[in-house]
Each structure stands twice: as structure tokens, then as C-alpha cells.
Amino acid sequence: MNKVIFMRGKLVVVSGPSGSGKSTVTKLVKDRLNIPLSISATTRNPRDGEIDGKDYYFLTKEKFQKKIKNDEFYEFANVHGNYYGTLKKTVEENLEKGLNVILEIDVQGALIVKEKKKDAVLVFFKTENLEVLENRLRNRKTDSEEVIELRLKNAKKELEYEKKYDYVIVNKNIEESCNELINIINL
Numbered sequence: 001m002n003k004v005i006f007m008r009g010k011l012v013v014v015s016g017p018s019g020s021g022k023s024t025v026t027k028l029v030k031d032r033l034n035i036p037l038s039i040s041a042t043t044r045n046p047r048d049g050e051i052d053g054k055d056y057y058f059l060t061k062e063k064f065q066k067k068i069k070n071d072e073f074y075e076f077a078n079v080h081g082n083y084y085g086t087l088k089k090t091v092e093e094n095l096e097k098g099l100n101v102i103l104e105i106d107v108q109g110a111l112i113v114k115e116k117k118k119d120a121v122l123v124f125f126k127t128e129n130l131e132v133l134e135n136r137l138r139n140r141k142t143d144s145e146e147v148i149e150l151r152l153k154n155a156k157k158e159l160e161y162e163k164k165y166d167y168v169i170v171n172k173n174i175e176e177s178c179n180e181l182i183n184i185i186n187l
């Protein structure tokens, strides 16, 4: 009799300081590999052009806390003064269907995921140095000076977590970084 093997998808977690280019690369890789979008919930305000239910589920603090109480999150963390969280259903339903899942989340969330699921693959994105990071944050013109300062301060702390990750991608070139991430997913 034939043996039926159920393949579960791979859970890949991408983190790195704001401005490291991780979102751009992750979006491109998801498109190329047909990986479904995983939409996080957040209490931060939408930026210009961001759409509720597409970029994030934008929630009030009260609604977010209710979801915490109802145990709806796979992981959540306070990042740059706001809550961000991955909903359980986003992860579990897709993995069970055999689909790969990429979560683009902060370092605290990544470590929670690794604790829950030992075979999750953690990928850290960074720039060559902090100067490049600062230039990118300023050039994208999405955040106020205060937010940029906070994100730079947090970047220094985030970089200390690099050694806890399975892979590090130094994002100098988007195309090369996409290929590196695709190789890691396909390993």
C-alpha cells in the first residue's frame, strides 16, 4: 500500500532594523514564490497609503488587548511604543495546508516563535553599517524626526540579537538578497 506523507509548510521569520530593506525583499520573495501574505495586527497609526486589512489590521489598543486576552496571537510584542502581533490563524492554517509562511516581525517576536516552533528558520536583515541605515530611514520620508531617532536607537539594540538567528543577510542589493532568501526557504 502506498504511504501518504503529509508535508507541512516551512515557517520563516524575517527580522532586522527598520530601514534594513527587509520588507521590500520579503514582499518580492512572497510574490515570486506565491507565498500568501501574513497580515499582522498593530496599534500604530496607518501611514499614508496604508490600507487596513492589507498592510496591517489597524486596531485600537483596547481591541488589541482583547485579542491578547482571547489568546488569538501566535506572538506579539511592543515595538517602538506600539503593539504588533501575528494572529494564530495566519500561521497555523497555512502550515497545515502545506504552505510556507514568512513572518516579518521584530526580534522579540522572532524569539517567541523559535521557542514555540524549534524548526522555524530565523533570518536577520541588516545594512553594511548604521550610516546606510540612517540614510535609508531619512530618504523614505515616512516618519517624523522623533520616530527616526527612536528607530535608530532601537536598531542598535536589535543588532545585538543577530547571533540568535540562523542566517544573516547583509542587504546591499535587493536582487541578491531576494535570491539569498529564496535559497534559504528552499533548503
Ligand code: 5GP
Pocket: 015, 016, 017, 018, 040, 041, 044, 075, 076, 077, 079, 080, 084, 085, 086, 104, 105, 106, 107, 108, 109, 110
Ligand atoms: P513598521 O511600523 O515599520 O511597519 O514595523 C515596525 C516593526 O514591527 C518592524 O520591525 C516589523 O518587523 C515589526 N512587526 C510587524 N509586524 C509584527 C508582528 O506581527 N509581530 C512583531 N513582533 N513585530 C512585528
